[in-house]
Amino acid sequence: MTVVTMLNSVDENVAGSEIDLPDDLADYFIIKGYAEGQLSRDYTDVERTEILTGHQVVKLDSLEVVSLGG
Amino acid sequence: MASQHYNLFLQEMWKNTLGDLTSAGVTVKCRLMRVSAYTISQAHQFLSSLPAALVTDVTLASKTANGAGADPGCFDAADATFTAVPAGAAIDCLAVFKDTGTPATSNLLFYIDGFSVTPNGGDITVQWSNSNPFIAKL
Numbered sequence A: 001m002t003v004v005t006m007l008n009s010v011d012e013n014v015a016g017s018e019i020d021l022p023d024d025l026a027d028y029f030i031i032k033g034y035a036e037g038q039l040s041r042d043y044t045d046v047e048r049t050e051i052l053t054g055h056q057v058v059k060l061d062s063l064e065v066v067s068l069g070g
Numbered sequence B: 001m002a003s004q005h006y007n008l009f010l011q012e013m014w015k016n017t018l019g020d021l022t023s024a025g026v027t028v029k030c031r032l033m034r035v036s037a038y039t040i041s042q043a044h045q046f047l048s049s050l051p052a053a054l055v056t057d058v059t060l061a062s063k064t065a066n067g068a069g070a071d072p073g074c075f076d077a078a079d080a081t082f083t084a085v086p087a088g089a090a091i092d093c094l095a096v097f098k099d100t101g102t103p104a105t106s107n108l109l110f111y112i113d114g115f116s117v118t119p120n121g122g123d124i125t126v127q128w129s130n131s132n133p134f135i136a137k138l
Helices: A023-032 A046-053 B007-015
Strands: A004-005 A018-021 A055-057 A065-070 B027-033 B081-083 B091-097 B107-116 B124-127
Touching: A004 A023, A018 A023, A023 A046, A055 B107, A065 B107, B007 B081, B027 B124
Parallel strands: A055 B124
Antiparallel strands: A004 A018, A055 A065, B027 B091, B081 B124, B091 B107
């Protein structure tokens, strides 16, 4: 388990809270930039790209959808 | 349909039955939906009127009642990220509600549409407006 501090509100994990997560999920949140904390292991560029791929952002002020990370 | 408040939410605001929705002790969540599965009705008051969640509802944080500080009446919160939204048909509306833990008593607050995002299995972040009306203005 890894303790992280949430920077964003993700699912039921509220921004600003400090939570204990399984290592894989904590690493995912940290690499995505959703949380601050210590990675449980080193990640290759390929692994990081894979994690970052597919993220979409809905901007409600302009009603645009932006794809992040490929 | 257009984005709108639920009138029964406004009713409860006037009656002061909902408490301070910006308080950390009050849970306000956001649910992604499809207009093909939900048609807003002003007869809807509680979460039990919405379709089942497509993914885990996001709990909103950093809630304010004045936008970024200078817009009284504007409800705002930190952006909301839904993780690993299953690929499928476009998602094109959402609702914000006060979560009591029981759908039959969780008041619906706002309905927002006018966007469309086709989930690809990755995360979806809803980035609220950074200016008036932010998420919604009363």
